Amino acid sequence: MSTANCLNIIAGKDTGIRIPLAAPPLTIGRSDDNRVILPPEVGVSRHHAELTEHDGVWSVCDLGSMNGTYVNGERIEWPRVLHLGDQLKIANNVMVFDEDSTFDTNAMSPGQGSLQPAAQKSAAPTVILDVRPAQMEVATETAAQLRILVPQLEAVVAEIGKTIVGQKEILHSLMLALMSRGHVLMIGMPGLAKTLMIRTLAEVLDLRFRRIQFTPDLMPTDITGTDVLEVDEASGRKNYRFIRGPVFTNILLADEINRTPPKTQAALLEAMQESHVTAAGETYPLSLPFFVLATQNPLEHEGTYPLPEAQLDRFMFSLRVDYPSEAEEEQIAESTTSDRTVELQKRMSGDEILRLQNLVRRLPVSQHVVKYATRLARATRPTDPRAPAAVNKWIHCGAGPRATQYLLLAAKAGAIMRGSLVVNCNDVRLAALPVLRHRMFTNFAADSEGIDVDDIIAQVLTEVHEPGERDYQDAAG
Numbered sequence: 053m054s055t056a057n058c059l060n061i062i063a064g065k066d067t068g069i070r071i072p073l074a075a076p077p078l079t080i081g082r083s084d085d086n087r088v089i090l091p092p093e094v095g096v097s098r099h100h101a102e103l104t105e106h107d108g109v110w111s112v113c114d115l116g117s118m119n120g121t122y123v124n125g126e127r128i129e130w131p132r133v134l135h136l137g138d139q140l141k142i143a144n145n146v147m148v149f150d151e152d153s154t155f156d157t158n159a160m161s162p163g164q165g166s167l168q169p170a171a172q173k174s175a176a177p178t179v180i181l182d183v184r185p186a187q188m189e190v191a192t193e194t195a196a197q198l199r200i201l202v203p204q205l206e207a208v209v210a211e212i213g214k215t216i217v218g219q220k221e222i223l224h225s226l227m228l229a230l231m232s233r234g235h236v237l238m239i240g241m242p243g244l245a246k247t248l249m250i251r252t253l254a255e256v257l258d259l260r261f262r263r264i265q266f267t268p269d270l271m272p273t274d275i276t277g278t279d280v281l282e283v284d285e286a287s288g289r290k291n292y293r294f295i296r297g298p299v300f301t302n303i304l305l306a307d308e309i310n311r312t313p314p315k316t317q318a319a320l321l322e323a324m325q326e327s328h329v330t331a332a333g334e335t336y337p338l339s340l341p342f343f344v345l346a347t348q349n350p351l352e353h354e355g356t357y358p359l360p361e362a363q364l365d366r367f368m369f370s371l372r373v374d375y376p377s378e379a380e381e382e383q384i385a386e387s388t389t390s391d392r393t394v395e396l397q398k399r400m401s402g403d404e405i406l407r408l409q410n411l412v413r414r415l416p417v418s419q420h421v422v423k424y425a426t427r428l429a430r431a432t433r434p435t436d437p438r439a440p441a442a443v444n445k446w447i448h449c450g451a452g453p454r455a456t457q458y459l460l461l462a463a464k465a466g467a468i469m470r471g472s473l474v475v476n477c478n479d480v481r482l483a484a485l486p487v488l489r490h491r492m493f494t495n496f497a498a499d500s501e502g503i504d505v506d507d508i509i510a511q512v513l514t515e516v517h518e519p520g521e522r523d524y525q526d527a528a529g
Contacts (some may be wrong), residue, residue: 057110060155064200065091071147076105077473079115080142085418094142095119098420101135102474110134110149115476116518126334141276201408202471205231211256215394216249217387218380224239224469225369226253226345230405231412231468232461233342234368235324236358237309237490244373245384246347250305257405258398259341266312272319272346275299277336278331294331300325302339302402306346310356313329317363324366341405349489361493368458369492417466417475423519424477425459428484430494431516432509440515442508446498451491458487477518485509 059071071088080088083098090096097117104111112133114121122141123132134149141147182420216223222238228251229236238246247263254261264275278298283290298304299320309317323329325345328337346367349356357396364370374383430436434443434448443450460475462483467475485506492505 056259059140059147060150061145061147062139064143066145071104073103073110076103076110077102079474081115081117082326083418083420084347085416090142090145099418099474099476101140102472104131104472106471114138115474117142118479118501118520121180121523194317195413197407198468198471198473201404201411204404204466205408205469208253208256211251211396211399212249214396215252216245217383219245219249219373220427222249222371222373225371227469228344228462228465228483229368230341231408231465232368232458233341233409234458234461235346235366235414236369236371237346237348237367238371238373239348239350240373241375242349244375246373247305247307250303250345250347252396253345254303254305254310255396257303257400258401259301259343260339261305262298262301263305263307264298265307266309266316268312270312270316272316273297275316275319276323279332292332294334294336296336299329300336300338302341303343303345306344308349309346310348310359313357314360314363317357317359321363321366324363341402341409365452365454367490368462369486371486372489412461412464412468415468415473417460417464417476420519421463421475421480422460423479424465424516425480426456427516427519428459428480428512429453429456429488431512432488438516440508440511442511445496446501446503446508448495449493451488455487455491460485462487473529481513484513488512 057073059073061067061069061071078088079099079102080090081098081100082090082096086099097115097119100117101121102113104113111131111133112121112123112128114128120127122128124139125141136150138149139146142150177509205227209220209227212223223234226236228234238250240246251261251263264270275297276299277295279292280295281290282293294495306320315495323338323421324343327340327342328335329335330466344367348359375381427438429451431438431440432443432447432455434437434447436450439447439450459480463475463479466479466482467473488509489505492508494503494505494508497503498505498508
């Protein structure tokens with residue numbers, strides 16, 4: 053027997069039911085993948101709200117529900133800390149946050165699918181709390197890993213901030229891609245610290261780092277490696293030995309990747325997609341984690357080659373590095389023209405990054421979020437009926453299925469970065485711009501009118517809505 057917190061329903065269909073709070077985070081909604089499943093009714097969204105606990109303090113946040121989540125009569129827009137006696141309103145259910153000294157965490161029999169207080173066991177079989185033992189075990193294990201890994205992620209970003217001024221969104225996106233086993237293309241004018249940012253990231257992570265300066269005369273074997281003929285002086289026998297190229301590392305900086313012809317650029321394709329290199333019929337695996345960060349100067353500059361569409365699609369994110377603000381530029385000028393040296397500390401190891409990547413892959417995603425991510429990707433194609441007018445007018449070719457995969461992976465990583473086990477549609481929206489911008493190709497009309505693909509993506513996000521009740525009714529019918 054142990055004392056914990058609970059939610060007592062004081063108004064609504066299930067008045068009198070007590071919901072014990074255990075194994076945070078705890079999601080509330082009508083979908084069967086929630087921890088707390090409310091009876092199906094119009095006012096409850098599939099994934100309505102989430103309760104989390106940190107150092108004994110519980111808080112609640114809305115998950116983008118249609119009708120909102122209310123605390124003490126006020127609709128919340130941001131996470132709200134709960135105090136004893138606070139009233140939480142979801143649809144027609146009003147719940148009081150209280151202490152529960154009667155809930156026995158060992159009272160659930162093996163395989164029991166629903167759990168109610170002892171005083172309620174003889175009542176009508178209204179299933180309001182669905183706690184599956186296996187699901188609770190996975191959630192508890194994942195939450196424990198989050199408590200360890202998320203502070204380490206924050207420490208990595210803070211350590212990089214000792215050298216890099218500003219660029220917080222870029223750093224956040226780099227961490228999302230690293231967590232998702234993705235690769236990043238960074239586009240910006242020379243002198244914006246793209247290379248320094250990547251070198252600093254490699255220094256903070258306990259990983260091997262190599263840099264390739266792409267030039268017009270660079271050959272594919274200069275990246276992957278080459279076979280060298282060796283002669284045994286004693287026997288006179290000849291054999292070939294493979295000399296590994298700089299791609300055999302953990303973090304690879306492909307500096308100014310568009311300075312070399314497409315044939316050499318394509319040498320990275322197999323490594324980025326399959327994490328191995330094939331030479332002379334032999335396959336050589338790369339060490340994991342493997343992370344490619346490429347920098348690129350804008351295409352309108354002389355001496356550059358556009359990246360092939362097939363290689364562009366291998367990059368998870370395309371990030372645009374902008375000029376710093378005036379205050380940031382002053383700070384950069386002051387710090388870089390002095391003799392001050394910054395000593396960076398290692399904050400994460402390769403094994404920890406691999407655990408983090410596995411955690412992202414294991415994190416479940418509701419069908420609601422999958423539907424929304426799929427709609428976004430498909431709406432970038434002029435042939436899709438949901439495509440906005442801007443797409444039909446200015447886009448020649450839209451994003452493929454890999455965009456949907458990366459939207460979901462980035463959404464998962466984003467949820468973990470904010471310390472949550474629940475992926476919502478807003479996580480997908482936040483990832484849309486870097487995932488889609490290099491997978492949508494404008495036509496001549498857009499180029500002649502100076503239309504930027506980012507503006508088109510903004511219209512897609514505005515006009516493509518989350519799945520609603522009718523979508524699920526049509527699917528059921």
